[in-house]
Amino acid sequence: QKEVEQNSGPLSVPEGAIASLNCTYSDRGSQSFFWYRQYSGKSPELIMFIYSNGDKEDGRFTAQLNKASQYVSLLIRDSQPSDSATYLCAVAMDSSYKLIFGSGTRLLVRP
Amino acid sequence: DTEVTQTPKHLVMGMTNKKSLKCEQHMGHRAMYWYKQKAKKPPELMFVYSYEKLSINESVPSRFSPECPNSSLLNLHLHALQPEDSALYLCASSPSAPGNTIYFGEGSWLTVV
Numbered sequence: 001q002k003e004v005e006q007n008s009g010p011l012s013v014p015e016g017a018i019a020s021l022n023c024t025y026s027d028r029g030s031q032s033f034f035w036y037r038q039y040s041g042k043s044p045e046l047i048m049f050i051y052s053n054g055d056k057e058d059g060r061f062t063a064q065l066n067k068a069s070q071y072v073s074l075l076i077r078d079s080q081p082s083d084s085a086t087y088l089c090a091v092a093m094d095s096s097y098k099l100i101f102g103s104g105t106r107l108l109v110r111p
Numbered sequence: 112d113t114e115v116t117q118t119p120k121h122l123v124m125g126m127t128n129k130k131s132l133k134c135e136q137h138m139g140h141r142a143m144y145w146y147k148q149k150a151k152k153p154p155e156l157m158f159v160y161s162y163e164k165l166s167i168n169e170s171v172p173s174r175f176s177p178e179c180p181n182s183s184l185l186n187l188h189l190h191a192l193q194p195e196d197s198a199l200y201l202c203a204s205s206p207s208a209p210g211n212t213i214y215f216g217e218g219s220w221l222t223v224v
Contacts (some may be wrong), residue, residue: 032210043201043218044154088153094210097142097167101153 002027004091006102014110019076021105023089026070030100033065033072036088038104044088048074079109114138115216117202123222126192132219134185134202140214141207142166143185145177148199148218160185162207192223 003026013019021035032051036044048063050056050072056063062075072091076083089102115136124130136143142161146154159167160179168177174196176188185202199218205211 032212034212036215043199043215046212046214049212090213092210094208097144097159097161097205097209098156099213103153 002030002091002100004089004100004102006087006089006105008103009106010108011105012108012110013079015079015081017079017109019079019083019107019109021074021076021087021089021107022071023073023091023102024071025089025091025100027091027093027100028067028070029093029095030067030070030091031094032092033063034090034092034099035061035063035072035074036090037083038086038088040085047087076107079107081109081111083107084109115202115204115214117200117216117219119219120217121220121222123224124189124192125224126194128192129188129190131189132187132200132202132221134187134216135183136202136204136214136216137183138204138214139182139206140204141182142205142209142211143179144201144203144205144213145175145185145187146201146203146215148201154201154215158187189221192221194223197222 035047050063086104090099145157158177178186202216
């Protein structure tokens with residue numbers, strides 16, 4: 001059973017702080033890793049993708065991948081109330097079109 | 112803004128109705144997907160089309176019937192649905208290879224009464 005685990009939260013951080021969202025996965029064959037943001041009542045929006053070990057930065061967002069430990073994380077610097085949403089971690093293998101989603105972490109950024 | 116367009120945004124249908132959800136993308140992607148999402152749950156894969164051929168059917172009941180008329184269009188035909196089928200239906204697309212990034216449309220909210 002391929003699984004992706006996330007803490008459901010809510011993760012509450014003050015405005016301006018760093019929010020750290022974590023995700024672990026069970027299948028060592030996983031190759032592609034994605035973070036989606038989903039506002040209540042809206043569809044998932046791609047935030048970051050990462051394929052290689054290490055860090056990948058895009059603006060206030062940094063994705064971190066550690067394949068040996070089977071975890072991927074998302075850091076949000078200078079968190080804003082508009083970042084309040086559910087963040088979905090998703091994992092894929094190069095041999096499959098199927099994305100395995102975690103259950104999502106709800107982030108709340110307090111003004 | 113998403114480049115995957117879904118219509119209608121909202122649909123209310125009776126259990127005896129036949130309706131269709133439509134999806135269009137103009138990104139040249141060759142894989143298209145239907146996902147179903149219930150409240151406070153992650154999206155669940157229903158179908159994948161690759162190069163206009165059905166590649167994955169996640170054991171979806173036959174009251175849901177997908178169709179891919181061409182590489183830009185994807186339909187989901189609905190017939191004899193149950194109230195528990197009420198959900199957000201998400202269309203998505205990705206470039207040709209498995210493992211590529213998947214982009215979602217805005218979704219169609221379906222209510223079965």
